[in-house]
Amino acid sequence: MIKVVRGNPTPEELAAALAVVRARAAAADSAPAEAPGPRDSWSDPARLGTHRLPPPGPTAWARTYWRG
Template sequence: MTIKVIRGNPTPEELAAALAVVRARAAAAASVPSGAPGPRDSWADPARIAADRLPQPGPTTWSRTYWPG
């Protein structure tokens, strides 16, 4: 694995922190069996929007289709 710094002058501690994050993400991705779905991001989960109320018809209904109350 090679990491190249494009801009800036990071300290050795900053490089170590970045490498630790990259390695942890790679290890997590490698531990998931092939064909298994990855973890679902709660922000992208449609249930987050519709969990508390059903859509009601009206002139402002379109504004509530994505952003919660």
């Protein structure tokens, strides 16, 4: 459903807008879906769960770095 929020378009303007919307929908349906590329290990959310923070204490600051 298309709703005109502002203005008073002519029937020709509405037909042109509808043609654009239909063409975009047809192009999206006919385009093959691209497979996602390999996930970068830096952006992988699973890596966040593998490191635990040390318990609080006077020497905890020395153990907060992540080893490569």
